[in-house]
Amino acid sequence: MRKKNKKSKQIKLFFLFGSILTFILILIASTVGRQELNGPQRLALDLIGKGQYVITRLTTGVANVWGDYIALLYVRDDNKRLQQELDKFKETNIKYREAVATNVRLSKLLQIKDSLPPPTLTAQIVGRDPSLWFRTIIIDRGSSEGVEKGMPVVTVEGVVGQILDTSPNYSKVLLANDPNSAIDVLLQKNRVQGILKGNGSNGFNLQYVLKNADVEKGDAIVTSGLGDIFPKGLPVGKVSEVTKSKRGMFQQIEVEPAVDFSQLEYLIIIMHENSLADQDFGKQHH
Amino acid sequence: MPVISFFFLGVFLLILQTSLLAILPGWVGRPDAFFVLIVFVATRLKFVHGALLLLVLGLIMDIFSRIFLGVYPITYLLLFFLLHGISRRLAIHEPVHRIPMAIASYLFVNSLLYSFASYLAPENELIWNWKDILMQILLLAIITLPLFTFFEAFDEILTPKKAAQLFLRPKNKNTFRD
Numbered sequence: 001m002r003k004k005n006k007k008s009k010q011i012k013l014f015f016l017f018g019s020i021l022t023f024i025l026i027l028i029a030s031t032v033g034r035q036e037l038n039g040p041q042r043l044a045l046d047l048i049g050k051g052q053y054v055i056t057r058l059t060t061g062v063a064n065v066w067g068d069y070i071a072l073l074y075v076r077d078d079n080k081r082l083q084q085e086l087d088k089f090k091e092t093n094i095k096y097r098e099a100v101a102t103n104v105r106l107s108k109l110l111q112i113k114d115s116l117p118p119p120t121l122t123a124q125i126v127g128r129d130p131s132l133w134f135r136t137i138i139i140d141r142g143s144s145e146g147v148e149k150g151m152p153v154v155t156v157e158g159v160v161g162q163i164l165d166t167s168p169n170y171s172k173v174l175l176a177n178d179p180n181s182a183i184d185v186l187l188q189k190n191r192v193q194g195i196l197k198g199n200g201s202n203g204f205n206l207q208y209v210l211k212n213a214d215v216e217k218g219d220a221i222v223t224s225g226l227g228d229i230f231p232k233g234l235p236v237g238k239v240s241e242v243t244k245s246k247r248g249m250f251q252q253i254e255v256e257p258a259v260d261f262s263q264l265e266y267l268i269i270i271m272h273e274n275s276l277a278d279q280d281f282g283k284q285h286h
Numbered sequence: 287m288p289v290i291s292f293f294f295l296g297v298f299l300l301i302l303q304t305s306l307l308a309i310l311p312g313w314v315g316r317p318d319a320f321f322v323l324i325v326f327v328a329t330r331l332k333f334v335h336g337a338l339l340l341l342v343l344g345l346i347m348d349i350f351s352r353i354f355l356g357v358y359p360i361t362y363l364l365l366f367f368l369l370h371g372i373s374r375r376l377a378i379h380e381p382v383h384r385i386p387m388a389i390a391s392y393l394f395v396n397s398l399l400y401s402f403a404s405y406l407a408p409e410n411e412l413i414w415n416w417k418d419i420l421m422q423i424l425l426l427a428i429i430t431l432p433l434f435t436f437f438e439a440f441d442e443i444l445t446p447k448k449a450a451q452l453f454l455r456p457k458n459k460n461t462f463r464d
Contacts, residue, residue, distance in 0.1 A: 128308035129351040130318065132418050133399050136351060138304070179410040200413050
Protein backbone atom coordinates (compact mmCIF):
# COMPACT_ATOMS: atom_id res chain seq x y z
CA MET A 1 0.00 0.00 0.00
CA ARG A 2 2.79 2.31 1.03
CA LYS A 3 4.75 1.54 -2.11
CA LYS A 4 1.71 2.41 -4.27
CA ASN A 5 1.30 5.78 -2.53
CA LYS A 6 4.98 6.56 -2.99
CA LYS A 7 4.80 5.79 -6.70
CA SER A 8 1.71 7.91 -7.26
CA LYS A 9 3.44 10.87 -5.51
CA GLN A 10 6.47 10.52 -7.78
CA ILE A 11 4.22 10.40 -10.83
CA LYS A 12 2.40 13.55 -9.67
CA LEU A 13 5.71 15.43 -9.16
CA PHE A 14 6.95 14.25 -12.46
CA PHE A 15 3.82 15.57 -14.16
CA LEU A 16 4.01 18.86 -12.33
CA PHE A 17 7.63 19.56 -13.29
CA GLY A 18 6.98 18.22 -16.76
CA SER A 19 4.05 20.60 -17.20
CA ILE A 20 6.08 23.61 -15.93
CA LEU A 21 8.99 22.74 -18.17
CA THR A 22 6.68 22.33 -21.15
CA PHE A 23 5.06 25.71 -20.37
CA ILE A 24 8.46 27.41 -20.22
CA LEU A 25 9.55 25.73 -23.42
CA ILE A 26 6.34 26.82 -25.15
CA LEU A 27 6.87 30.36 -23.82
CA ILE A 28 10.45 30.48 -25.08
CA ALA A 29 9.43 28.92 -28.40
CA SER A 30 6.63 31.46 -28.83
CA THR A 31 8.92 34.44 -27.95
CA VAL A 32 11.72 33.63 -30.42
CA GLY A 33 11.45 35.77 -33.53
CA ARG A 34 9.07 38.36 -32.05
CA GLN A 35 9.90 42.02 -31.46
CA GLU A 36 7.12 43.01 -29.14
CA LEU A 37 6.82 42.03 -25.53
CA ASN A 38 3.91 39.92 -24.53
CA GLY A 39 1.64 40.60 -21.57
CA PRO A 40 3.66 38.99 -18.78
CA GLN A 41 6.89 40.44 -20.14
CA ARG A 42 5.33 43.92 -20.09
CA LEU A 43 4.12 43.40 -16.57
CA ALA A 44 7.56 42.22 -15.47
CA LEU A 45 9.21 45.15 -17.18
CA ASP A 46 6.80 47.53 -15.56
CA LEU A 47 7.48 46.18 -12.12
CA ILE A 48 11.21 45.96 -12.54
CA GLY A 49 11.24 49.38 -14.21
CA LYS A 50 9.47 50.89 -11.21
CA GLY A 51 12.11 49.48 -8.93
CA GLN A 52 14.88 50.65 -11.16
CA TYR A 53 13.35 54.11 -11.31
CA VAL A 54 13.09 54.40 -7.56
CA ILE A 55 16.63 53.19 -7.03
CA THR A 56 18.05 55.39 -9.76
CA ARG A 57 16.25 58.45 -8.41
CA LEU A 58 17.50 57.76 -4.96
CA THR A 59 21.06 57.21 -6.14
CA THR A 60 21.01 60.27 -8.36
CA GLY A 61 19.55 62.35 -5.59
CA VAL A 62 22.21 61.29 -3.15
CA ALA A 63 24.91 61.69 -5.78
CA ASN A 64 23.68 65.21 -6.64
CA VAL A 65 23.51 66.29 -3.03
CA TRP A 66 26.99 64.96 -2.45
CA GLY A 67 28.27 66.45 -5.68
CA ASP A 68 26.70 69.84 -4.91
CA TYR A 69 28.17 69.85 -1.46
CA ILE A 70 31.60 68.96 -2.73
CA ALA A 71 31.30 71.44 -5.59
CA LEU A 72 30.23 74.17 -3.18
CA LEU A 73 33.49 73.76 -1.37
CA TYR A 74 35.39 74.75 -4.51
CA VAL A 75 32.91 77.05 -6.25
CA ARG A 76 34.23 80.29 -4.76
CA ASP A 77 37.76 79.47 -5.81
CA ASP A 78 36.52 78.40 -9.23
CA ASN A 79 34.51 81.59 -9.60
CA LYS A 80 37.48 83.71 -8.65
CA ARG A 81 39.73 81.83 -11.02
CA LEU A 82 37.23 82.01 -13.87
CA GLN A 83 36.67 85.73 -13.28
CA GLN A 84 40.40 86.30 -13.44
CA GLU A 85 40.61 84.23 -16.60
CA LEU A 86 37.72 86.17 -18.11
CA ASP A 87 39.38 89.48 -17.26
CA LYS A 88 42.62 88.24 -18.73
CA PHE A 89 40.92 87.11 -21.93
CA LYS A 90 38.98 90.34 -22.17
CA GLU A 91 42.21 92.30 -21.84
CA THR A 92 43.89 90.11 -24.43
CA ASN A 93 40.91 90.52 -26.72
CA ILE A 94 41.08 94.31 -26.42
CA LYS A 95 44.81 94.20 -27.11
CA TYR A 96 44.25 92.03 -30.18
CA ARG A 97 41.52 94.31 -31.46
CA GLU A 98 43.73 97.36 -30.93
CA ALA A 99 46.63 95.57 -32.62
CA VAL A 100 44.44 94.68 -35.60
CA ALA A 101 43.17 98.26 -35.84
CA THR A 102 46.73 99.60 -35.62
CA ASN A 103 47.83 97.07 -38.19
CA VAL A 104 45.11 98.19 -40.60
CA ARG A 105 46.00 101.85 -40.06
CA LEU A 106 49.71 101.26 -40.48
CA SER A 107 49.16 99.10 -43.56
CA LYS A 108 47.20 101.92 -45.12
CA LEU A 109 49.93 104.37 -44.14
CA LEU A 110 52.50 102.10 -45.71
CA GLN A 111 50.47 101.93 -48.90
CA ILE A 112 50.25 105.70 -49.13
CA LYS A 113 53.90 106.11 -48.16
CA ASP A 114 54.83 103.97 -51.14
CA SER A 115 52.77 106.18 -53.42
CA LEU A 116 54.24 109.45 -52.10
CA PRO A 117 57.52 110.94 -53.25
CA PRO A 118 60.29 110.03 -50.76
CA PRO A 119 61.32 110.88 -48.15
CA THR A 120 58.36 110.75 -45.79
CA LEU A 121 58.11 110.58 -42.03
CA THR A 122 55.34 109.05 -39.95
CA ALA A 123 54.17 111.01 -36.93
CA GLN A 124 51.69 110.61 -34.14
CA ILE A 125 49.43 113.32 -32.74
CA VAL A 126 50.24 114.22 -29.14
CA GLY A 127 48.12 117.30 -28.59
CA ARG A 128 45.23 119.27 -30.00
CA ASP A 129 44.35 122.93 -29.96
CA PRO A 130 41.98 123.64 -27.06
CA SER A 131 40.62 126.92 -28.46
CA LEU A 132 37.47 127.45 -30.47
CA TRP A 133 39.14 129.65 -33.05
CA PHE A 134 42.22 127.86 -34.26
CA ARG A 135 42.70 124.37 -35.65
CA THR A 136 46.18 123.13 -34.89
CA ILE A 137 47.70 119.92 -33.57
CA ILE A 138 51.02 118.93 -32.03
CA ILE A 139 52.91 115.93 -33.46
CA ASP A 140 55.83 113.94 -32.09
CA ARG A 141 58.36 114.80 -34.80
CA GLY A 142 60.54 117.87 -34.82
CA SER A 143 63.40 119.70 -36.43
CA SER A 144 65.93 117.12 -35.19
CA GLU A 145 64.32 114.71 -37.62
CA GLY A 146 64.35 117.21 -40.44
CA VAL A 147 60.83 118.56 -40.10
CA GLU A 148 60.59 122.11 -41.38
CA LYS A 149 57.97 124.80 -41.54
CA GLY A 150 55.66 124.47 -44.52
CA MET A 151 56.03 120.73 -45.02
CA PRO A 152 52.76 119.06 -46.03
CA VAL A 153 51.07 116.62 -43.69
CA VAL A 154 48.76 113.94 -45.07
CA THR A 155 46.98 110.70 -44.19
CA VAL A 156 45.72 107.79 -46.21
CA GLU A 157 42.49 109.67 -46.89
CA GLY A 158 44.09 112.90 -48.02
CA VAL A 159 45.51 116.27 -47.03
CA VAL A 160 45.63 117.17 -43.33
CA GLY A 161 47.59 120.42 -43.25
CA GLN A 162 51.09 121.78 -43.10
CA ILE A 163 53.82 122.31 -40.53
CA LEU A 164 53.45 125.65 -38.81
CA ASP A 165 56.25 125.52 -36.24
CA THR A 166 58.88 123.12 -35.07
CA SER A 167 60.89 122.42 -31.94
CA PRO A 168 63.66 119.78 -31.81
CA ASN A 169 61.21 116.97 -31.00
CA TYR A 170 57.73 118.27 -31.72
CA SER A 171 55.97 120.22 -34.42
CA LYS A 172 52.79 122.16 -34.72
CA VAL A 173 50.55 121.48 -37.69
CA LEU A 174 48.11 123.99 -39.11
CA LEU A 175 45.11 121.90 -40.12
CA ALA A 176 43.57 122.48 -43.52
CA ASN A 177 40.21 123.32 -41.90
CA ASP A 178 41.68 126.31 -40.04
CA PRO A 179 40.50 129.62 -41.53
CA ASN A 180 44.15 130.64 -41.91
CA SER A 181 44.95 127.70 -44.17
CA ALA A 182 44.93 128.11 -47.94
CA ILE A 183 45.73 125.32 -50.41
CA ASP A 184 45.95 125.49 -54.18
CA VAL A 185 43.58 122.85 -55.54
CA LEU A 186 41.81 121.78 -58.71
CA LEU A 187 38.65 119.94 -59.64
CA GLN A 188 39.70 116.49 -60.74
CA LYS A 189 37.20 116.18 -63.60
CA ASN A 190 37.88 119.42 -65.47
CA ARG A 191 41.10 120.76 -63.87
CA VAL A 192 39.44 124.02 -62.78
CA GLN A 193 41.65 125.69 -60.20
CA GLY A 194 40.74 127.33 -56.94
CA ILE A 195 41.93 128.12 -53.44
CA LEU A 196 40.73 125.89 -50.64
CA LYS A 197 40.26 127.64 -47.32
CA GLY A 198 39.25 126.15 -44.00
CA ASN A 199 35.96 127.30 -42.55
CA GLY A 200 36.98 126.88 -38.91
CA SER A 201 34.77 123.89 -38.34
CA ASN A 202 34.81 120.54 -40.12
CA GLY A 203 34.87 121.74 -43.71
CA PHE A 204 36.38 123.87 -46.46
CA ASN A 205 35.33 126.64 -48.81
CA LEU A 206 36.57 126.52 -52.38
CA GLN A 207 37.21 130.08 -53.48
CA TYR A 208 37.96 131.89 -56.72
CA VAL A 209 36.14 129.47 -59.03
CA LEU A 210 34.41 131.39 -61.80
CA LYS A 211 30.66 131.11 -62.29
CA ASN A 212 31.00 129.62 -65.76
CA ALA A 213 33.03 126.67 -64.42
CA ASP A 214 31.18 123.37 -64.34
CA VAL A 215 31.07 122.35 -60.67
CA GLU A 216 28.65 119.81 -59.28
CA LYS A 217 27.97 118.22 -55.95
CA GLY A 218 30.21 115.18 -55.45
CA ASP A 219 33.08 116.42 -57.65
CA ALA A 220 36.45 115.32 -56.32
CA ILE A 221 39.03 117.96 -55.41
CA VAL A 222 42.76 117.30 -55.43
CA THR A 223 45.87 119.36 -54.78
CA SER A 224 47.17 121.22 -57.81
CA GLY A 225 50.86 121.00 -56.96
CA LEU A 226 51.26 124.75 -57.40
CA GLY A 227 53.26 126.56 -54.77
CA ASP A 228 55.58 123.59 -54.27
CA ILE A 229 54.06 122.67 -50.92
CA PHE A 230 51.70 119.79 -51.62
CA PRO A 231 52.47 117.17 -54.28
CA LYS A 232 50.03 117.17 -57.16
CA GLY A 233 46.95 114.95 -57.05
CA LEU A 234 46.48 114.37 -53.32
CA PRO A 235 42.80 114.01 -52.44
CA VAL A 236 41.37 116.90 -50.48
CA GLY A 237 37.63 116.37 -50.45
CA LYS A 238 34.38 116.42 -52.41
CA VAL A 239 32.08 119.27 -53.32
CA SER A 240 29.11 119.22 -50.94
CA GLU A 241 27.25 122.36 -51.99
CA VAL A 242 27.41 124.86 -54.86
CA THR A 243 25.78 128.29 -54.72
CA LYS A 244 25.77 130.77 -57.57
CA SER A 245 24.67 134.15 -56.25
CA LYS A 246 23.61 136.89 -58.63
CA ARG A 247 26.40 139.19 -57.50
CA GLY A 248 30.08 138.58 -57.90
CA MET A 249 32.23 136.65 -60.31
CA PHE A 250 32.76 133.51 -58.29
CA GLN A 251 30.76 130.56 -57.11
CA GLN A 252 30.40 129.73 -53.43
CA ILE A 253 31.47 126.15 -53.06
CA GLU A 254 31.47 124.14 -49.86
CA VAL A 255 33.73 121.13 -49.66
CA GLU A 256 33.46 118.09 -47.46
CA PRO A 257 36.98 117.04 -46.35
CA ALA A 258 38.35 113.66 -47.37
CA VAL A 259 39.92 113.48 -43.92
CA ASP A 260 37.93 113.24 -40.71
CA PHE A 261 39.78 115.79 -38.60
CA SER A 262 38.27 114.48 -35.37
CA GLN A 263 39.66 110.96 -35.97
CA LEU A 264 43.27 111.79 -36.77
CA GLU A 265 45.90 109.62 -35.13
CA TYR A 266 48.90 108.83 -37.34
CA LEU A 267 50.09 111.26 -39.99
CA ILE A 268 52.67 111.35 -42.76
CA ILE A 269 54.95 114.32 -43.23
CA ILE A 270 56.20 114.75 -46.77
CA MET A 271 59.77 115.95 -46.33
CA HIS A 272 61.73 118.27 -48.56
CA GLU A 273 64.32 116.63 -50.71
CA ASN A 274 67.18 118.36 -48.91
CA SER A 275 65.85 117.67 -45.42
CA LEU A 276 67.70 115.68 -42.76
CA ALA A 277 65.51 112.66 -43.36
CA ASP A 278 66.50 112.74 -46.98
CA GLN A 279 70.16 112.87 -46.01
CA ASP A 280 69.63 109.81 -43.80
CA PHE A 281 67.71 108.18 -46.59
CA GLY A 282 70.59 108.89 -48.91
CA LYS A 283 73.13 107.51 -46.44
CA GLN A 284 71.20 104.31 -46.11
CA HIS A 285 71.22 103.81 -49.84
CA HIS A 286 74.90 104.54 -50.43
CA MET B 287 55.58 129.38 -3.76
CA PRO B 288 51.86 129.58 -4.72
CA VAL B 289 52.82 131.18 -8.04
CA ILE B 290 55.12 128.30 -8.95
CA SER B 291 52.63 125.69 -7.79
CA PHE B 292 49.79 127.30 -9.71
CA PHE B 293 52.07 127.52 -12.72
CA PHE B 294 52.66 123.76 -12.64
CA LEU B 295 48.99 123.14 -12.01
CA GLY B 296 48.19 125.31 -15.03
CA VAL B 297 50.64 123.43 -17.24
CA PHE B 298 49.20 120.13 -16.03
CA LEU B 299 45.66 121.26 -16.81
CA LEU B 300 46.73 122.52 -20.20
CA ILE B 301 48.35 119.19 -21.04
CA LEU B 302 45.21 117.42 -19.87
CA GLN B 303 43.11 119.78 -21.95
CA THR B 304 45.10 119.28 -25.13
CA SER B 305 45.67 115.55 -24.90
CA LEU B 306 43.20 113.54 -22.83
CA LEU B 307 40.19 115.83 -23.07
CA ALA B 308 40.86 116.61 -26.73
CA ILE B 309 40.22 113.04 -27.78
CA LEU B 310 36.78 112.98 -26.21
CA PRO B 311 33.96 112.93 -28.77
CA GLY B 312 32.63 116.37 -29.62
CA TRP B 313 29.15 115.80 -28.22
CA VAL B 314 30.59 115.04 -24.77
CA GLY B 315 32.29 118.42 -24.73
CA ARG B 316 35.73 119.40 -23.50
CA PRO B 317 35.46 121.22 -20.21
CA ASP B 318 37.93 124.09 -20.06
CA ALA B 319 39.46 123.53 -16.62
CA PHE B 320 42.46 125.62 -17.59
CA PHE B 321 40.26 128.63 -18.15
CA VAL B 322 38.69 128.27 -14.69
CA LEU B 323 42.22 128.38 -13.27
CA ILE B 324 42.88 131.58 -15.23
CA VAL B 325 39.77 133.17 -13.69
CA PHE B 326 40.75 131.94 -10.24
CA VAL B 327 44.26 133.37 -10.55
CA ALA B 328 42.89 136.68 -11.84
CA THR B 329 40.59 137.10 -8.85
CA ARG B 330 42.54 135.56 -5.99
CA LEU B 331 46.25 136.09 -6.41
CA LYS B 332 48.12 139.28 -5.56
CA PHE B 333 48.54 141.84 -8.32
CA VAL B 334 52.15 141.14 -9.27
CA HIS B 335 51.89 137.38 -8.74
CA GLY B 336 48.65 137.08 -10.71
CA ALA B 337 49.81 139.26 -13.60
CA LEU B 338 53.11 137.43 -13.88
CA LEU B 339 51.47 134.02 -13.74
CA LEU B 340 48.85 134.87 -16.37
CA LEU B 341 51.50 136.34 -18.64
CA VAL B 342 53.54 133.12 -18.45
CA LEU B 343 50.48 130.89 -18.85
CA GLY B 344 49.42 133.01 -21.83
CA LEU B 345 52.83 132.52 -23.41
CA ILE B 346 52.52 128.76 -22.91
CA MET B 347 49.00 128.79 -24.30
CA ASP B 348 50.49 130.48 -27.36
CA ILE B 349 52.56 127.35 -27.92
CA PHE B 350 49.61 125.02 -27.76
CA SER B 351 47.09 127.17 -29.55
CA ARG B 352 47.90 130.05 -31.78
CA ILE B 353 48.26 131.31 -35.25
CA PHE B 354 49.36 134.80 -34.20
CA LEU B 355 51.94 135.12 -31.47
CA GLY B 356 51.13 137.12 -28.39
CA VAL B 357 47.35 137.00 -28.64
CA TYR B 358 46.88 134.87 -25.54
CA PRO B 359 49.22 136.76 -23.18
CA ILE B 360 47.56 140.05 -24.10
CA THR B 361 44.09 138.59 -23.72
CA TYR B 362 44.85 137.00 -20.36
CA LEU B 363 46.47 140.16 -19.05
CA LEU B 364 43.47 142.22 -20.08
CA LEU B 365 41.20 139.72 -18.35
CA PHE B 366 43.42 139.89 -15.28
CA PHE B 367 43.26 143.69 -15.05
CA LEU B 368 39.53 143.64 -15.56
CA LEU B 369 38.78 140.94 -13.00
CA HIS B 370 41.32 142.22 -10.51
CA GLY B 371 39.84 145.71 -10.74
CA ILE B 372 36.29 144.46 -10.39
CA SER B 373 37.10 142.13 -7.51
CA ARG B 374 38.44 145.09 -5.49
CA ARG B 375 35.15 146.93 -5.86
CA LEU B 376 32.53 144.19 -6.02
CA ALA B 377 31.88 141.19 -3.84
CA ILE B 378 32.59 138.66 -6.58
CA HIS B 379 34.28 136.32 -4.13
CA GLU B 380 30.92 134.88 -3.16
CA PRO B 381 30.31 131.39 -4.53
CA VAL B 382 27.04 132.59 -6.13
CA HIS B 383 28.94 134.98 -8.36
CA ARG B 384 31.57 132.56 -9.54
CA ILE B 385 29.58 130.92 -12.32
CA PRO B 386 28.37 134.14 -14.02
CA MET B 387 31.85 135.60 -13.55
CA ALA B 388 33.48 132.62 -15.27
CA ILE B 389 30.93 132.71 -18.10
CA ALA B 390 31.30 136.47 -18.61
CA SER B 391 35.10 136.08 -18.58
CA TYR B 392 34.89 133.29 -21.13
CA LEU B 393 32.78 135.41 -23.45
CA PHE B 394 35.15 138.35 -22.94
CA VAL B 395 38.25 136.28 -23.75
CA ASN B 396 36.69 134.68 -26.80
CA SER B 397 35.44 138.02 -28.08
CA LEU B 398 38.97 139.37 -27.77
CA LEU B 399 40.48 136.32 -29.50
CA TYR B 400 37.93 136.59 -32.27
CA SER B 401 38.60 140.31 -32.68
CA PHE B 402 42.37 139.90 -32.68
CA ALA B 403 42.27 137.03 -35.18
CA SER B 404 39.86 138.92 -37.45
CA TYR B 405 41.96 142.08 -37.23
CA LEU B 406 45.28 140.34 -37.88
CA ALA B 407 44.01 138.33 -40.84
CA PRO B 408 40.92 140.06 -42.21
CA GLU B 409 41.01 137.89 -45.33
CA ASN B 410 40.38 134.78 -43.25
CA GLU B 411 36.77 134.83 -42.26
CA LEU B 412 36.14 133.50 -38.75
CA ILE B 413 32.71 132.22 -37.88
CA TRP B 414 31.34 132.97 -34.41
CA ASN B 415 30.00 129.55 -33.56
CA TRP B 416 27.29 129.99 -30.94
CA LYS B 417 26.69 126.27 -30.67
CA ASP B 418 30.25 125.53 -29.52
CA ILE B 419 30.35 128.60 -27.31
CA LEU B 420 27.08 127.73 -25.58
CA MET B 421 28.31 124.18 -25.07
CA GLN B 422 31.46 125.51 -23.42
CA ILE B 423 29.43 127.93 -21.29
CA LEU B 424 27.26 125.06 -20.09
CA LEU B 425 30.32 123.00 -19.21
CA LEU B 426 31.87 125.99 -17.43
CA ALA B 427 28.70 126.41 -15.39
CA ILE B 428 29.03 122.81 -14.28
CA ILE B 429 32.75 122.72 -13.48
CA THR B 430 33.37 126.22 -12.09
CA LEU B 431 32.21 125.67 -8.50
CA PRO B 432 33.95 122.32 -7.91
CA LEU B 433 37.15 123.57 -9.50
CA PHE B 434 37.10 126.81 -7.53
CA THR B 435 36.71 124.77 -4.35
CA PHE B 436 39.63 122.60 -5.42
CA PHE B 437 41.83 125.60 -6.27
CA GLU B 438 40.97 127.26 -2.94
CA ALA B 439 41.94 124.11 -1.07
CA PHE B 440 45.13 123.95 -3.13
CA ASP B 441 45.86 127.59 -2.30
CA GLU B 442 45.21 127.02 1.40
CA ILE B 443 47.60 124.11 1.51
CA LEU B 444 50.26 126.12 -0.30
CA THR B 445 50.01 129.23 1.83
CA PRO B 446 51.75 128.56 5.18
CA LYS B 447 49.58 131.02 7.12
CA LYS B 448 46.37 129.66 5.72
CA ALA B 449 47.54 126.11 6.19
CA ALA B 450 48.36 126.87 9.79
CA GLN B 451 44.86 128.28 10.27
CA LEU B 452 43.44 125.24 8.63
CA PHE B 453 45.30 122.60 10.60
CA LEU B 454 45.98 124.35 13.91
CA ARG B 455 42.60 125.72 14.83
CA PRO B 456 42.05 126.54 18.54
CA LYS B 457 40.16 123.76 20.23
CA ASN B 458 37.75 126.05 22.05
CA LYS B 459 36.67 129.24 20.41
CA ASN B 460 35.10 130.68 23.53
CA THR B 461 38.15 132.03 25.31
CA PHE B 462 36.13 133.68 28.09
CA ARG B 463 35.03 130.34 29.44
CA ASP B 464 38.52 129.04 30.16
